Amino acid sequence: MSEPRSLHFIEEIVEADLASNKWQGRVHTRFPPEPNGYLHVGHAKSIVLNSGLARRYGGKFNLRFDDTNPAKEEQEYVDSIIDDVKWLGGDFEDRLFYASDYFGRMYEWAEELVKKGKAFVCDLNAEQLREHRGTLTEPGKNSPFRDRSVDENLALFRRMKGGEFAPGTHTLRAKIDMSSGNINLRDPVMYRIVKAHHHRQGDAWCIYPSYDWAHGLEDSIEGITHSICTLEFENHRPLYDWFLDELGIHHPQQIEFAKLRLTYTVLSKRNLLHLVKAKYVSGWDDPRMPTISGMRRRGYTSQALRAFCEEIGVTRNDTVIDLLKLENAVRDHLNATAHRRMAVLSPLKVVVTNWPEGQVEHVEVQNNPEDEQAGARTVPFTGALFIERDDFMEDAPKKFFRLVPGGEVRLRGAYFIKCESVVKGADGAITELRCTYDPSTKGGNATDGRKVKGTIHWVSATHAVDAEVRLFDRLFSAEAPGEAYKDTPDLEFPFLKDLNPKSLEVVKAKLEPSLGAAGVGERFQFERLGYFCVDKDSKAGAQVFNRTVALKDAWAKEKAADEGAAKPAAAAPVKAEKKKDAPAPTGPAPEIEFTDFTKVALKAGRVLAAEKVEKADKLLKLTVDLGEGAPRTIVSGIAEAFAPEALVGRNVVVVTNLKPRALKGIESRGMVLASGSGKTLSLINPGDVAPGTDVK
RNA sequence: UGGGGCGUCGUCUAAGGGUAGGACAUCAGACUUUGACUCUGAGUAUCGUGGUUCGAAUCCACGCGCCCCAGCCA
Numbered sequence: 194m195s196e197p198r199s200l201h202f203i204e205e206i207v208e209a210d211l212a213s214n215k216w217q218g219r220v221h222t223r224f225p226p227e228p229n230g231y232l233h234v235g236h237a238k239s240i241v242l243n244s245g246l247a248r249r250y251g252g253k254f255n256l257r258f259d260d261t262n263p264a265k266e267e268q269e270y271v272d273s274i275i276d277d278v279k280w281l282g283g284d285f286e287d288r289l290f291y292a293s294d295y296f297g298r299m300y301e302w303a304e305e306l307v308k309k310g311k312a313f314v315c316d317l318n319a320e321q322l323r324e325h326r327g328t329l330t331e332p333g334k335n336s337p338f339r340d341r342s343v344d345e346n347l348a349l350f351r352r353m354k355g356g357e358f359a360p361g362t363h364t365l366r367a368k369i370d371m372s373s374g375n376i377n378l379r380d381p382v383m384y385r386i387v388k389a390h391h392h393r394q395g396d397a398w399c400i401y402p403s404y405d406w407a408h409g410l411e412d413s414i415e416g417i418t419h420s421i422c423t424l425e426f427e428n429h430r431p432l433y434d435w436f437l438d439e440l441g442i443h444h445p446q447q448i449e450f451a452k453l454r455l456t457y458t459v460l461s462k463r464n465l466l467h468l469v470k471a472k473y474v475s476g477w478d479d480p481r482m483p484t485i486s487g488m489r490r491r492g493y494t495s496q497a498l499r500a501f502c503e504e505i506g507v508t509r510n511d512t513v514i515d516l517l518k519l520e521n522a523v524r525d526h527l528n529a530t531a532h533r534r535m536a537v538l539s540p541l542k543v544v545v546t547n548w549p550e551g552q553v554e555h556v557e558v559q560n561n562p563e564d565e566q567a568g569a570r571t572v573p574f575t576g577a578l579f580i581e582r583d584d585f586m587e588d589a590p591k592k593f594f595r596l597v598p599g600g601e602v603r604l605r606g607a608y609f610i611k612c613e614s615v616v617k618g619a620d621g622a623i624t625e626l627r628c629t630y631d632p633s634t635k636g637g638n639a640t641d642g643r644k645v646k647g648t649i650h651w652v653s654a655t656h657a658v659d660a661e662v663r664l665f666d667r668l669f670s671a672e673a674p675g676e677a678y679k680d681t682p683d684l685e686f687p688f689l690k691d692l693n694p695k696s697l698e699v700v701k702a703k704l705e706p707s708l709g710a711a712g713v714g715e716r717f718q719f720e721r722l723g724y725f726c727v728d729k730d731s732k733a734g735a736q737v738f739n740r741t742v743a744l745k746d747a748w749a750k751e752k753a754a755d756e757g758a759a760k761p762a763a764a765a766p767v768k769a770e771k772k773k774d775a776p777a778p779t780g781p782a783p784e785i786e787f788t789d790f791t792k793v794a795l796k797a798g799r800v801l802a803a804e805k806v807e808k809a810d811k812l813l814k815l816t817v818d819l820g821e822g823a824p825r826t827i828v829s830g831i832a833e834a835f836a837p838e839a840l841v842g843r844n845v846v847v848v849t850n851l852k853p854r855a856l857k858g859i860e861s862r863g864m865v866l867a868s869g870s871g872k873t874l875s876l877i878n879p880g881d882v883a884p885g886t887d888v889k
Numbered sequence: 890u891g892g893g894g895c896g897u898c899g900u901c902u903a904a905g906g907g908u909a910g911g912a913c914a915u916c917a918g919a920c921u922u923u924g925a926c927u928c929u930g931a932g933u934a935u936c937g938u939g940g941u942u943c944g945a946a947u948c949c950a951c952g953c954g955c956c957c958c959a960g961c962c963a
Contacts, residue, residue: 198902198903198911199902199903199904201902225963226963227962227963229962229963259963261962261963262962262963264962265962265963318961319960319961322960322961323959323960326959327891327959328891328959329890329891329892329958329959330890330891330892331890331891332891333959360961361961363961364961373891373892374891374892374893375891375892375893375958376891376892376958376959377892377958378892379959382960382961384961385960385961386961387961401961403960403961403962403963404962404963405963408963424894424895424956424957425956425957425958425963426957426963427893427894427957427958428892428893428894428957428958429958430893431893449894451895451956456900462963504901504902504912504913505901505902505912506901506902506903508895508901508902509894509895510895510896510901510902511894511895511896511955511956511957512895512900512901512902513900513901514900514901514913515899515900515901515913515914517900517913517914518900518901518912518913518914521912521913521914522913524925524926528925528926529926533923558922559922562922562923562925562926563926563927592924594924595924603922604922605922605923606922636922637922638922645922646924647924648921648922648923648924649923650923718923718925720923720925721923721924721925722923723925744923744924744925744926745924745925745926746924746925747924747925748924749924750924751924
């Protein structure tokens, strides 16, 4: 299909190791989650990486629970993680391990280090330990207990294990270097006393190994060759190496890569846990959650998730992936595989006046035009139909090529219909369309060769199945949730401020009858709407569908662009001065919500240059100094009111936090505020202030 | 201010001294019984400044910016 992609840096390391026979030809990776939450799409990246390496190089892949902290871990999480890893295709065969099963060996190794004089029991409490640790710029101080004798350390350590001490009173520490620039090397804690019930070990232990001590041992025991983790563990690598070298045991190579970050998404277990616990979502598998179980429930396929992980690559760059890329991956897979069905989400009744009373015709429709093998199905057509409300407009713009009064449209797979009259209720709302069909257009083709531009979906009113459909939008409305509030004091979870209040919309839909038999988890494309799957909340006769992802919609985009043009002007504080029908000062569609005044960033700018935009009567291309170093290019629809040269040197007010938008091929980064319209437009003057000054 | 890391189109990511390529996004067009898919085309990038070299994203130097680290979490 495509050219083989070049190797990423970890594959290069593995291939070099294979070439040099560093591990006797072995490749053995692992995925080591702590069972303290559900897995999310970031973990998917790691699973795909680790299991993919094993598959690619004929190696092995382990699933290992890093269950060294009984206070946070639960069996529920273990179960969900196993399900998720399997679902994703992470093939650990029979190699499902638990770090807690190694506690005995870890303890013996700890005694070995004590005997070597490389570890000591420290009586400092947590606060004292912190004081002794020093700071980022100052070295730490040795613990007063650092020079205890081996015998004393051994005795004390055994008493720790024996449960003789209270939590927090003693720790076992490695004896390394309190003056190291790397804080992890300042005599790190190897064991702490925890009196808590362990999900597997019960109360067998009251001392628990810390991550740094335990992790390398776990890898070593399992014969791991490449111990892959995320970038924040890079500072821990010297410690990983130190323990293994002191013990002289199998020493895997730790390799760090950048973890996944996604726009409009939070991906930390702490934050996800809060969303669940505080009931902002229905659970870990809420379809809006970026958890693997949530995405699965929403209708994502594991193939799509894996394709996404392959596509984003593996590097050490700290980057943020556009959520659109994920959505693109599902669309891509579902487009190829999902059967098409018709469903009407917002029904508008259509009566076909010349259809023979009571007649039912079964029209044949293809299941998937992308896949011949998918075959065809039959859909009942009658004189009483539902179509989508959005597919009819009384006062339609030229570019609207769906149904309009007196106009003709094709009903997918059936006939052309023509709208003869519009029936309205007392409140003026459209309640019904009266149409005629053309019998010579059966199957959707006109015998006289005449064309209709639009094809719309429909269901027979008498046959339609009722169902609940859940439409999801992104859970957060900010690209980086909480970023704008991260310095707000007393805000424990800033990302909650960016929660999207419209992330879930529930509608009552009319479905084509074949859908009534669809079982939980089955996926379909509802033609022209998106991909949907049957949710587990479905009951007999009361199905629930989740929208996995909408289809791309060029028409919606065009409409939004038109409406968006009016939006920023209304959102800006100059609203009162504007006429209702005034064109916006510029075209950029804002990313901010209409009501969100507080998010509009207004700054003073100085126009450095201005020129007319080719093939656009109203647009000027402005170069505006906003005190940011480089000036911005802003395209503004003010050419009717201002000659370009009249603007140079003027101060203007600019909305700076809009998503860049291309106008006539020019990227516009912001919007100039103006009031009035057409030739009588005036620019808002911020006064005589420096470019970049906030205008309130 | 200590230690570690990272800087290539809007966003990801290739190019490992020799034409800065791909994906997603954007825009324009073609096709279309899904305004989808597909196809065609367009624009936009090597953090900066010096140096080495016939030639630098790549090597060197000096800057600049961003990320991680002061849990008895992982």
